[in-house]
Amino acid sequence: QTRIALVVKSLGNGFFDAANKGAQEAAKELGVEVIYTGPTAATAEAQIEVINSLIAQQVDAIAISANDPDALVPALQKAMERGIKVVSWDSGVAEAGRQVHLNPSDVGLIGETIIKLAADYLPDGGDVAILSAASTATNQNAWIEAAKAAIPAKFPKINLVSVVYGDDDSVKSTDEAKGLIASYPDLKAIIAPTTVGVVAAAQVVTDQNLIGKINVTGLALPSEFKQFIDNGASQAVALWNPIDLGYSAVYLANDLIKGEEAKPGAKLSIGRVGEVTLDDTNSAAMAAPFEFNKSNIDEFSKIY
């Protein structure tokens, strides 16, 4: 039987558990076995140990959301040498370390969306700051670049004052959010394009009674974030559908196992989600982020 390993940054994260849901759904459709695994601490070294044990188990494909784009390359190259197909998804691996990368969405689109989420509720413009994950996180960095690029043309009234890093650690994110609030008295919005950071920031805003003064937004899991939409600390957040992401990653891996070739311009099927086209770095984008606000959060928080 074909075995595909779905390797995540760290176990226990709601986002990845949701992705696993989709992956299992795809497994059923395709008649393959999906091994859901990952380290407990989100470090590259720990992920390498997981990869080594998957290589030893001679799985057919590894679909990985990477803790570090570069550090995993040697390990994944070894996997490819032993005939294992490698797909990265969500958080990518450098080109040399994988055959295909699946972006949850288009980088430019995400960058624009996170600024738009803030701008929509700031008709007069104002200061905003970004609370990111680790400074090394590839996807976050790309989105932030795209966001910066989008501001002058599309949101001229928005003034991005600072970018800080909370390392996807609740304590550090909390400290950083507090630092932002203390340093920038006129701050109108905190944009956290990470599910851990956005919760921490919203909790700080709630604790410091700044609801209505500072709007927290960014990328959030509906189930984890619902209360902050409810209490008004946040007007709206966005996210792609992690279920679809896990589902699509497994489909892509299966395509490669079936013998599809990963080359620029290739069109690959991702089941019920549709079809993606590889760009010249063999990357593909799944879909545009989806916005959650008061009107729909209830419904989605029950799903993931």
Add this chain to the structure above:
Amino acid sequence: MTDPILTLSGITKSFPGVRALNGVSLELFAGQVTALIGENGAGKSTLVKVMTGIYQPDAGDIHVAGRQVHLPTAHSASAAGITAIHQETVLFDELTVAENIYLGHAPINRFGMIDWKTMRAEAQETLDSMAAGIDADIKLKELGIAKKHLVAVARALSIDAQIVIMDEPTAALSQKEIEDLYVLIELLKEDGKAILFISHKFDEIYRIADRYTVFRDGEMVGKGMIAETSQSQIVQMMVGRAVDQIFPARNAALGDVVLEAKGLSHPTEFDDISFAVRKGEILGFYGLVGAGRSEVMQAVFGMTALSSGSMVLDGQAIAPKSAADAVDAGIVYVPEERGKQGVITSQPIFQNVSLPSLKKTSKSGFLRMAEEFKLARTYTERLDLRASSLSQDVSTLSGGNQQKVVIAKWLATLPKVIILDEPTKGIDIGSKAAVHEFMGELVSQGLSVIMVSSELPEVLGMSDRIVVMREGRLVDTLDNKGLKPETLVRLAAGIAEEAAA
């Protein structure tokens, strides 16, 4: 006659390799001072520890006021009305004097909380009643050794006990402080307390004790009333033979000066110490415990930094910065605290002996066990070491044999000067004679020996010349020809000749 308030009978206690107590008995009477007399290592302190719940006897009974008691912990002993001033100061440097006195039985207020105010006041009162001149509020570490002993006495008094044990309480006290202590003891006697008094000083015993009990090698060998017994009778019991035969006679053939020290000083421990030792000489260092002799010797050995002073060894100036330097130069030191500084317990005998001589036994840095065994065997057998094998762990050896291991270790380095600090402390009579005999052998082979000792007979019996120290200063250097013991004691204790006469 009244019944004894405390009776010990058939007490036996063994340590690995030593039977410290063998079926001893002891009686203490209310309102009387009983002296416990015996040589070093006779088992006196061990008995104290049995009586205070620190050691559990292997056999024997303890009766207090006619009732049998068990003393599994130190607490149960104080509960039974027994308290002790131990030989080693067992106090807490970082705590205040008041707390040192009251730890474990501090006064408590209505809420079950420690009542510091009462505690301080009562501690101060006790100290003042002893005329100790100590502030109960300062930390213990700020006191000198003598004052620490007074705190230990105060602690014993603060426990309202019927039986007070004093294990060499005067060893580190000055004459004035000793007099104050005598007054205190009188007060306790009037209070009806039973006192066990351990001391090596006969003048003291004859002055304050009513009764005596003598131990020898862990056995009770005699008891009676002080007033009915002469000093020589007691000594006879203690030693089991005539005292004056112990030391080997030797005809000294002294050579040139080997080591000369001039004006050795240390900021807090000693000041302006000068002495010289010749080839083939035994230079004795006498003083009361705590006079600072060990500190001086450790400075000569490179372990303590000097603030000023100079040393010349075989005509060359030396300034050892570490023990390794001193050993390289040819000075070795047999420390007083054998367990802590002398032997490395949990390592075998041969490794202890070869440690400073590894350069000789090894080949380009690699161990050669056969050479080590050879070296160890040569020197341990010269000292007649009693052990089952050279790989035996030194911690399983008796004190005397441990001392032999330390001496063997140093002889193997072929030193020029060997410093022996209390070389026979805690060593049984047989081994003691062997050590003395061996010292004689050492000097006859041309070594220079410096011997620090607090035992008068030993100092007088062994030394060619004697340096006397008191409170960190050199009092006098005497030729050991027709010296009277009293002279040394007076110099060491600082009692003026005419006042005593």
Add this chain to the structure above:
Amino acid sequence: MKALTKHRELWLALAIVVVVIAVTLRFPRFSQPSNLLTIFNDTSILMMLALGQMVVILTRSIDLSMAANLALTGMIVAMVNAAFPGVPIPVLIAGCIVVGGALGAFNGILVWKLNIPAIVVTLGTLTIFRGLVFVISGGAWVNAAQMSPDFIQLQRGAFLGLPILSWFAIVVAALFYVLMTRTALGRSLYAIGVNPTASVYTGINVGRTKFLAFTIAGAVSGLAGYLWISRYVIASTEVASGYELTIIAACVIGGVSIAGGIGTVGGALLGALFLGVINNALPVINISPFWQMAISGSAILLAVVLNARGERNKGRVILKKAEGV
């Protein structure tokens, strides 16, 4: 130098004031009372943990498992709360203290009855406790939405203008103060650190006292478990990972001697507060947060050097002129 050792806490407090003033010069809002109270509140959990650790260090031991204990107790309480939102919060808090205390007692038993060095025991239980967090939760996180509002809000409420979390720290500090200065147990903790042999002579049961120290540290970790989880509203396996060393660092900066026997409640609190102030100040004065680690490392080194200078053994002091009494 002598004054420094006598008033170690005073000097540490002064150092904190200097940092606050320095930051204020560049950023006036920093020393506003509200911000200072925020810093205090932010440091509350660390302060409590430092006190627990201090008790253990005083006895010449060390507890590396406090953070893991915190994570495990926190996960348990979060899961209980998620499953039975009806259980009153005070009951949960009491439960945390009991569970944490039991975990600490486990360390203590091994140290007491089997005489295994504390560092080995707690190195082992550190990994065991943290592994258990994963096992009982199946790796899943418990997030804000699953926790009951009371569970989250309790510590955020205010009393006399101070958040309840701060009050927790104040009450715990007061209890420790009484414990350390006014009870036989507290004094025994010091005694066995200063001189274990003398403690035996004084009738103190050294093993049992160590056991109690570990139990106390465990109970504090348990309480901190609840407070941490409800503060950061997420319970996961990685909660407070690596924090054990921060706790020890707070103690060391606060003048608690790793060799045992020396340390005060005030010192431990100030040590924690010092780290808290640094952590809060850096982002504010716009120093890259990447400096934070190096700064707290240097602070630890500086603190040990200064403390060691003070503790340096004076020797026996035989010469009368040097005795100074």
Add this chain to the structure above:
Amino acid sequence: MTDTSLHRQLPDRLDNPLRSALLGWQTLLVLVAVVIFTVNSFASPYFLNAWSLSDLTFNFTEKALIALAMALLIISGEIDLSVAAIIALASTLMGLALQFGADTPVLVLIGVGTGIACGAFNGFLVTGLKLPSIVVTIGTMSLFRGIAFIVLGDQSFKGYPASFSWFGQGYVWWVISFELVLFLVAAVIFYVLLHRTNFGRRVFAIGNNDVAAKFSGVRVERIKFILFCLTGLMSGIAAVLLTARLGSTRPSIAQGFELEAITMVVLGGVSILGGAGSIIGVVLAALIVGLVTFGLGLLNVPGIVMTIFTGSLLIVVIALPILFKMWRQRA
């Protein structure tokens, strides 16, 4: 007077050294290793495979290299908690040098040199200023990694040359990796150093009683300083290997290595109080940790659950002999 022939001849030793070795800790560890190996072979069909076993070694070689030096340090009565931070700093400085165009030999030199320098700094603080090593190295642990964070900020260094990567990824022969060979060579060197030289003998003496060792003319401070440098050196070497294996540098590299290395040392029978231990034990312990983690990994057991096994193993292996002795005394 005294005739030497009258003296009793003291035998070198009474019991057979082989016999006491067989009853010792190492036998217990070998037994544990064999059991785990057997269980693994049955539990996973993928375990008994040359490449699997080779991959297995990567899980522990870097930590085990540090554990070798750490064992000596702990035997001497000290400890170094900063080893992982030294790796981070060494790796960062190598990355920095790479940006300035350094080639492989220079990179290795910088990694190893940084390790030694950090070790010397620890050694100076401990022996020169007479500070407790556990506190010093908690401090330098933050300091070293902190400097790595300052240097690296929010970047990561990458693009190490292939000749450099070989140290962490290359194979000397068939499935035998360079890392494994290096570890085995280092193990032999450390074995000889600890058990067969004067230096090692002095290390044991210091650990058992450093006062008595000093009184016996051992230069205690100097030896402890050397041991810290040695631990730094091994951390520097581990930094080269890890950096080469990852092909990149981040300041958060090697997190938690210190506790894993210490676990190996203690599991290997080294007394945390100093004075006792053996290199063979440490090597066996490293192997056991590797076998446990890899074996469970093959069953896709999460890493955190594995730590329950290693943690329990640590306590049980140490508690068992004690319990056994208590039980025998009671009987």
